[in-house]
Amino acid sequence: MKNILKSGQAVFDIEVPYKLIETGSSSNEKPLIIYLHGFNQNMEQFEKLVAPMLDLNAYHLFVQGPYPIYDRRRKKKVEDWGRSWYLYDGEQDQFVKSLESASGFLENLIQDILRQITASRVAVFGYSMGGYLAGYFALSRPKLIDELMVVGARIKTEVFEGDERRYDTMNVLALHGTRDKSVKSEPQQKSCEQLSEWGAQVTFKEMDRAHKLDNIYLKKTREWLKSLGYN
Template identity: 50%
Template sequence: MRDVLISGKTSFKVEVPYKLIETGKKGEKPLIVYLHGYDQNIEYFEKKTEKLLNIEAYHLFIQGPYPIYDKTGKVNVSKWGRAWYLYDGNQGQFIKSMEVASEFIQEIIDGLVGVIQISRLCVFGYSMGGYLGGYFAFSRWKHVNDLIVIGGRIKTEAFEGKRDQARHINILALHGKNDTSVYPAPQKECIELLQKEGFNASFKLIDAGHQVETAFIDQAKKWLKDSGYVEC
């Protein structure tokens, strides 16, 4: 005889590292939130985006909460790559998972308010971090001013009938013309849709693949400076 007495769900918390770097003069300045790609971590992403640290701002690097198991057994857990959400092809699960990750990011930012003076907020996301960055910006539109998505796609369909409220957000989408992991055409179509709806959104193809290449960082830095961000 076997009886299931209780079956349910409960939360399980894990420690997730983040790093806040201040560059330039003290006082009020922009906050740039960096969201790395799949199987990356904040240490790797900070090195890849080092040129952006010349922008006078608070630079917040957050690590994805889901560890990517290292099958070799030779890498310390702290060095494992990370993921931002769980996706099995089910769109409902996809949105739910991104919402949970967005709540997690918002909690970190909320903890900084009152400690630092933020003049504007930019979300910078690459690949998986780009998908999440787009979702975060459109779901937390009151807080976000600028959005940079590299090698990802803004899920505009998830905000059907709700996009107008985010029209103040300046958007830059960069994509590698040789990207075969995340093809550029769908992102281009999303940006064109946003442009028709009155967004200040631009899409640019770069001679690159699906990597965090210098050409992407240079274009992002130029766009930030053209948008009013100041170099140290």
């Protein structure tokens, strides 16, 4: 006879790398921009991809997704593996639970960083999988984020339907490729329209691009941030 005496869940800790960079002249106050990479990318790769963003006078926080993607070819060291931000099996409840878990981790890290610097504003930039997380993070914690930038992803506004929160102080930039076969642009456009109704100042732009973080997206993002006073 088999007797199950106890079952449950235990917490397993994993180290998650991050890097804080300051660009421009040292000053008492400047914006903080947080960067969230795409699926199977990592922090170091993403820093190289978004290098043009480092021209902005700001604090730049790069964070790596917590879930490692095993390199089946066995050609990379563990630190070079790609990463994932959340667990998704097609179920909405699981998706939201995992997004919230990642967002809680990010919030704790950002609050710790903010105790060490003086940030005039806080912005989050997310691409693809990182864009999904950036959208959820900003909408679930609107008092923390001033600017939200999403490329090649969808802001899941349906999760927040019926919520009492307003987003009157949030600026949103959503960039999408018309040839993006991974994430269609129409649902993102509808999400942006919903965000506008909730008070956010939203800019939605489509470009003749596929699902890839091209320099044109970074150029448009820098221009948009500069229009808001970033330099």
